Amino acid sequence: MPTFFERRQLVTPGDLIAEGDYMAGENTYREDNKIYASRIGIVEYENKKVDVVALRAFYIPKIGDIVIGTVTEVGFNGWTVDINAPYEALLRASDVLSRPFKPQKDELSQVLDVGDLIVAKITAYDRAHNPQLTVGEPGLGKVTRGQIVKITPTKIPRAIGRKGSMISMIKQETGCQIILGLNGVVLITGKTLKDEQLAMMALRKIEEESHTSGLTDRITQMIKEEKTKRGKVKNEPEN
Amino acid sequence: MSQKTEKLIDKKGLRLDGRKPDELRPIKIEVGVLSNADGSAYIEQGKNKILAAVFGPKELHPKHLALQDRMVLRCRYHMAPFSVQERKSPAPSRREIELSKVIRESLEPAIFLEYYPRTGIDIFLEVLQADGGTRCASITAASLALADAGIPMRDLVAACAAGKADDTIVLDLMDTEDKIGTADVPVALMPNLNAITLLQMDGILTLEEFKKAVNMAIEGCKKIYALQKEALKLKYVSVKEEAEE
Numbered sequence: 001m002p003t004f005f006e007r008r009q010l011v012t013p014g015d016l017i018a019e020g021d022y023m024a025g026e027n028t029y030r031e032d033n034k035i036y037a038s039r040i041g042i043v044e045y046e047n048k049k050v051d052v053v054a055l056r057a058f059y060i061p062k063i064g065d066i067v068i069g070t071v072t073e074v075g076f077n078g079w080t081v082d083i084n085a086p087y088e089a090l091l092r093a094s095d096v097l098s099r100p101f102k103p104q105k106d107e108l109s110q111v112l113d114v115g116d117l118i119v120a121k122i123t124a125y126d127r128a129h130n131p132q133l134t135v136g137e138p139g140l141g142k143v144t145r146g147q148i149v150k151i152t153p154t155k156i157p158r159a160i161g162r163k164g165s166m167i168s169m170i171k172q173e174t175g176c177q178i179i180l181g182l183n184g185v186v187l188i189t190g191k192t193l194k195d196e197q198l199a200m201m202a203l204r205k206i207e208e209e210s211h212t213s214g215l216t217d218r219i220t221q222m223i224k225e226e227k228t229k230r231g232k233v234k235n236e237p238e239n
Numbered sequence: 240m241s242q243k244t245e246k247l248i249d250k251k252g253l254r255l256d257g258r259k260p261d262e263l264r265p266i267k268i269e270v271g272v273l274s275n276a277d278g279s280a281y282i283e284q285g286k287n288k289i290l291a292a293v294f295g296p297k298e299l300h301p302k303h304l305a306l307q308d309r310m311v312l313r314c315r316y317h318m319a320p321f322s323v324q325e326r327k328s329p330a331p332s333r334r335e336i337e338l339s340k341v342i343r344e345s346l347e348p349a350i351f352l353e354y355y356p357r358t359g360i361d362i363f364l365e366v367l368q369a370d371g372g373t374r375c376a377s378i379t380a381a382s383l384a385l386a387d388a389g390i391p392m393r394d395l396v397a398a399c400a401a402g403k404a405d406d407t408i409v410l411d412l413m414d415t416e417d418k419i420g421t422a423d424v425p426v427a428l429m430p431n432l433n434a435i436t437l438l439q440m441d442g443i444l445t446l447e448e449f450k451k452a453v454n455m456a457i458e459g460c461k462k463i464y465a466l467q468k469e470a471l472k473l474k475y476v477s478v479k480e481e482a483e484e
Contacts, residue, residue: 014394
């Protein structure tokens, strides 16, 4: 039962990763007794399971995911939301309004209009139906301020880090609030634009170098260096 | 064929551009060259220059084209007006429409179309300069653009033609060999699965010659496959080395 790649090695679609008594995990497929990669990515073995951590992929909705989307259409009894996935998501009017929805009285575009950003949770989705959203939970709803960064959805876990180490470090160092939409859209709200920009820079670097090791340390270092650089810039006019 | 003034193979057994019969043209591949497309690739094979761009999977418009059980693949092969010696009309010709279909059908087996029903993928192939064998080079580039877009695939598809010039079976025909020669056999292959996804023939070959041509094309595909993988990995290896130094 051989494996043909070492842990953390780069594979391309069609590469034979393992043969025999293994389980085909993410971004792999099984044909007879052989497991092949289906996306470009990095091999991970976990007991008898073979995974490929994809370097390029798009977001596929999953029930329970927190996502950040843009309203693209105001309909008769709800909104259509672009959640950066192959499918458009639906948000029902009765979910947003706290009282019963009356089509004759309520003007939906006054609640949410085209172009508005929302933080939402996916409540239903399967192969035959488009994803449904809800905003009826604390922390969800319309976005009023902050910065948006789009990163490849597969890199969100890397931005969270092991037990949230990466994201809590960035939050602490920059003093920003960060909401990671699992669809690859990240909302950053900080006290000043400069803080937000620093967090954006860190996220962009994570996206670019997600497949490298020792990333948390490098990001910490980068933020600290950037802060001292800015500290100097700030002090000079005062002197 | 002896009445032809132009000889495709010289006395030493070399071709017009100095290649041996089983030699490929020099190939240069680059992945991720366009920032607006979800995935892209650029290939230079001899004098061919082809750009491939992929959008999707995304909701299909017009919606009635969507299928309930699988993705829809749409492909547009197009030659730029300046890609050939005489200006080519930019309107899609009969040949381009046919090639779009042929390329689409040679890529379909490689993609897990059943994963994301009701969606569509668009592939755009733009031939900037043509010198024979553009359908094969297009397939090679398109499969890389698909992988770059993060679309789950069974294998990359590599394509290469073989044919007959002056009674010799030759690999990777260029334009003159294609036009003056007597046969052309384009083959597309998923090398790791050892599955052929495209096999066409134009011209006349004996059974022996046909077998030889197909085997030669398969060997060519395998060489191209190695280059494809190298190009796809290159983008990420360089970032990794830079960051970890």
